[in-house]
Amino acid sequence: MWQETSASLASLRMAIPSSAPTIDTADTISFSLAFTTLHFPPTSTPPLARSGHRICIDNGNLYSFGGFNSTCRSTNNGLFPELWKLNLATQRWTLLSSGSPLEAASHTMVLQDSCLLIFGGTGYPWGQRLSNTIHVFHIPSAAWTGLQCLGDIPTPRYGHSMSLTSDGMFVLGGTTGSQYNMQVYRLDVTDLLWRDVTPRLSLTPHTDLTVVSQTFPPPRYRHEVVEWNDHLLMFGGGAGPQIFGFGEIWAFSIKLTTWTKVKCHPCDRCKKYPIPRKFHAVVQYGNYAYLCGGLTATKILDDFWRLHLPTLQWRRMEDRLPQPLYFHAAAVTPAGCLYVFGGVVRTGQEKRTNDVCKKWLVVPSLQEMVWDVLVKKHSESFAHRHFSPLLKKSGMCLPLKFLQRINVPSSSTSKKSSSPKPA
16 A cells, blocks of 8 residues: 655645746655654643543644543643644644533544534543533634533433434443443434434343343443444443454444444454454544554554445554554544544553644545645744745645635643543
């Protein structure tokens, strides 16, 4: 597979109108499809290292809410009830909000239009303060709102998964800190009405429990889901010492509200499946789901896998994360660039990181490729609006959609617990 090429600013001649000024072709930077760690300029102050947070991403910004670090207990018991924005062009972090919501670990977060929707989560000690509220952050106005929902409101939880579909927003599974579940709820985002759509089986003294175990997935938390062909496909997760694998996965039918266990195909090269894990990350782009990192019973993982959704064929990718991670967060841009932020890098003392790494999941368009090169070399100029002579020649000829990425609207500038860990 093509892993690296060379992209020069001369390529702008193909990406911008022919009337553009001539650009010096001597300025050439390597463009790579491999995982690379971002190096922020000295004037950019990133968030502290964390785990159990969530991120969302659009064309211009990465948004991160929540997280936990056991070495930062001076405020909020090590929790980070704060929302950060990373501008991908200037590579500058900005703190947008702090202080709420307080349930800032193992929640879920999705981006819809100009709003971030956060559901669930736990405070510390784990499970003693839980949420079942949908908190909405309106990015242009920098305002938080708690949605007033009706219907079968889910019980408070953390470690669940969530998917925003054309049929509503679905919440699956999770834990209270003492009990795991595999409940399924759907929110009608138009009338804000929750509905419990959990499949149920009438049990009698004569019910064959083997049949039950083959009909419904076991309760779990810190699993991941993606939507495909009117189904929600569930990946991994755990419950206590039990960790779930990827040779077979469970599919929830959105239309029929039923579960089906489906068999996947192993990698055609290594003849293996991803090993069972929890605390991993899964993103979806096009016809593929991408899996990275996670934790087994004894090992932190750095592997990277791809599942072809139409055929359920796994493929182990040659690339790996820059370091083993779990409780990290991942998201992918509309153009197909994966970003991974934070996570635990060492057990025992539970060392965490605030590194951000990126990887193109597809060969991007020539325009995106050239923009990637410009960001690598000129993020400092973008941040200060002081364009180098080279950018003065080319900058105003770049497509408006890229220049707008520099100015995407934003708001502004203990005691041990026996509950399952959310971070």
